[in-house]
Amino acid sequence: MKEKKIIYSREEMFKMNKRKLEERGVTLEDIALIAYKQQSKYNPDIELSTCLESVAKILTYRDIFHAVQLGIELDVLTEQGKLSEPMQGILEEDLGMFGIDELLGLSIASNYGVIGQTNFGDIDVNKPGIVGKLNKEGRKGKCHTFLDDIVGALAAAASTRVAQIQSEEYAEHDPSIKQLQMDLKQKK
Numbered sequence: 468m469k470e471k472k473i474i475y476s477r478e479e480m481f482k483m484n485k486r487k488l489e490e491r492g493v494t495l496e497d498i499a500l501i502a503y504k505q506q507s508k509y510n511p512d513i514e515l516s517t518c519l520e521s522v523a524k525i526l527t528y529r530d531i532f533h534a535v536q537l538g539i540e541l542d543v544l545t546e547q548g549k550l551s552e553p554m555q556g557i558l559e560e561d562l563g564m565f566g567i568d569e570l571l572g573l574s575i576a577s578n579y580g581v582i583g584q585t586n587f588g589d590i591d592v593n594k595p596g597i598v599g600k601l602n603k604e605g606r607k608g609k610c611h612t613f614l615d616d617i618v619g620a621l622a623a624a625a626s627t628r629v630a631q632i633q634s635e636e637y638a639e640h641d642p643s644i645k646q647l648q649m650d651l652k653q654k655k
């Protein structure tokens with residue numbers, strides 16, 4: 468039997484994630500916009516491009532790749548009526564008491580600690596931008612049971628990552644912190 472490719476490089480995982488999200492009507496810019504809106508409340512001088520960069524980075528991680536691919540696959544199979552009962556009906560109806568979709572989202576956001584989880588909760592409740600759009604589409608025949616949580620979690624992760632980078636930059640500008648000087652060239 469011919470061996471199947473199941474391990475992908477980070478660049479391949481990024482491209483596959485981007486394509487899969489786009490096939491389901493979500494661009495990386497849509498996700499970055501939510502992260503930007505969330506984070507600019509605390510850091511008014513952040514830029515959308517920084518958020519977009521974070522979204523792209525997050526989409527290269529293996530754990531996140533598996534969560535994105537699995538969640539979207541389940542949505543697509545549900546839309547095609549290919550699951551068996553009881554899951555076909557539960558996912559088709561986006562049963563509120565189901566919760567495994569939120570759990571998958573939470574597993575993505577948890578890569579960025581408690582703040583990542585809190586930011587995911589905020590997006591889950593308020594449904595900004597593309598998350599709200601997916602939610603509405605879900606009530607009109609499309610199945611976005613997993614996708615809305617995946618997208619919300621990616622935005623939360625990106626937003627938290629931007630906050631972490633900002634804190635790091637802020638710390639570097641603190642005059643009370645002495646920078647480590649490592650001149651590697653002189654030490655042979």
Ligand SMILES: [Ca+2]
Binds near residue numbers: 569611613
């Ligand atoms: Ca959902």
